[in-house]
Amino acid sequence: MHKLMSNRWTITWLVAPGLTLFLFMVCFPILMSVYYGTTNWTGLGEYQSVGFANYQKVLFDDPIFWRSLWNALLLLLATLLLQHPVAILFAILITRAGRLEKTFRTIFFIPAVISIVVTSKMWVSVFHPSYGVLNKVLEQLGLASLKQDWLGDPSVAIWSLIFVIMWQGFGYALLLYYAGLQGIPKDLYEAAELDGAGKVTLYTRVVVPLLSPMIRVAVIIAVTTCLKQMETVFLMTNGGPGSTTQFLGNYLYKTAFSSSLYGYGNAISVIFVIICLIITVIMNRALKKDVGQF
Template sequence: MHKLLSNRITILWLVAPSMLLFLGMVCFPVLMSGYYGMTDWRGIGAYEFVGFTNYWNILFHDEVFWRSLWNALLLLAATLLIQHPIALLFSILVMNGGRFEKLYRTIFFLPAVISIVVTSKMWVSVFHPNYGMLNKLLDGIGLSMLKQDWLGDPKLAIWCVIIVVMWQGFGYALLLYYAGLQGIPKDIYEAAELDGAGRISLYTKVVIPLLRPMMRVAVVIAVTACLKQMETIFLMTNGGPANTTQFVGNYIYKTAFSSSLYGYGNAISVIFVIICLIITVVMNKAFSKDVGEF
């Protein structure tokens, strides 16, 4: 077997099917998108070659594109600075939940298993300015002056969407940290307690450093989820009002299929792929340091 696998021809034949599939399903569509991005094609009929005009307009004149990237960065910052620390804290509480551990785990993961269509429409109803639960609650506790058109206000809509997206993904973040905590041997906890470590120092100086491999996975998943965010945006605001909640995925869809600017939409997708590749390289460099094992 070793002699067989050391033969380069054999290795080539073994990897050829998957390489052909990768070239046909990933590389070729990207190249075709790059080509169509240099045209004024509207999805059907004839088109003209316009060179790099679309790419130039996107990079230097398309404010909506840059706003959509900024929204993705806002979501990523909120996810890493708010959602993940809370998820880590709650994963610790769930792990120490005793006989209610499974119940807590189910409750916190429930939003992640419910259909995005259902949860998004539910939150649209909650934020509705007339019959929404949030404004009704503010009325009930005597804070009517705080009532807002939550998804209709350009300054508030993006934060409402970010809250909903973080709520939907909270269960996944908690599950990742919970799995990481479960993977730490009990002996380490006992050894740290015998050495006199208190509850706070136990987690800050022992447990959290050992969670670094899982944190790396959680950050990668968070970056991916924030960049490709579309479904919740499409269902809640479709990028409105005035494109203040626009994200790249939804913007590509609206440009290519709603506005029939297929060539321009392909140009956006190519630039977005390049940006994602740059972010991937940066992340690999940042996480290249060996985090060790326990």
């Protein structure tokens, strides 16, 4: 086997199919997007080169693009500061639920396996200002003053949308941390307890540090998911009211296909990819240190 793998021609033939597929399926489309981003093509017919005018407009004269990026960063912050800590807490509680462990695990993962179309339409009905369940419940509880047009009020809509997206993805985060907890040897719990560690100390000083490799994976997944968020946005608000709930993926789709600004849409996509790469590299470097070893 060693002799086979030391042959350069053998290695070349083994790598060539995958490398060729990667070049044509990933690199070539990206290069074509860079090129079309320098044109005024509408998707059909002839087009002319406009240089880097589209890229300049995206970066310096497109407030909707920056609003879309800001909304994605808001979602990312909410996910990292709210969803993931709660997911770790619930994962810990589930591991201590005894016979009900499988039941709770299934219940929390249900939103993740239901179609996004179904859950999105369900929440649109829940948030409806006239017949929505949420406003009806608030009215029955004597909290009518809290009733809102949850998806129609610019000051509230983005937070309603972020809540739904986090609710949909909670099961995946919970499953990742639950799997990480299952990989921690039980002996470490017993050793910490014998050394006098209380429940809070046990989990904050022993369990959570040992979860750091899984936390790193979960955070990277969260970054990419938040940045490319589209389906729920498209189905619930389509970026409205105005552009207050617009996200980069949905804005790119509307620009390229709904508005037939294919060249400008490609410029957005190229800058979008660059931003995703930069943020991913930064997060990888920030989470590079491994402390979870046993």
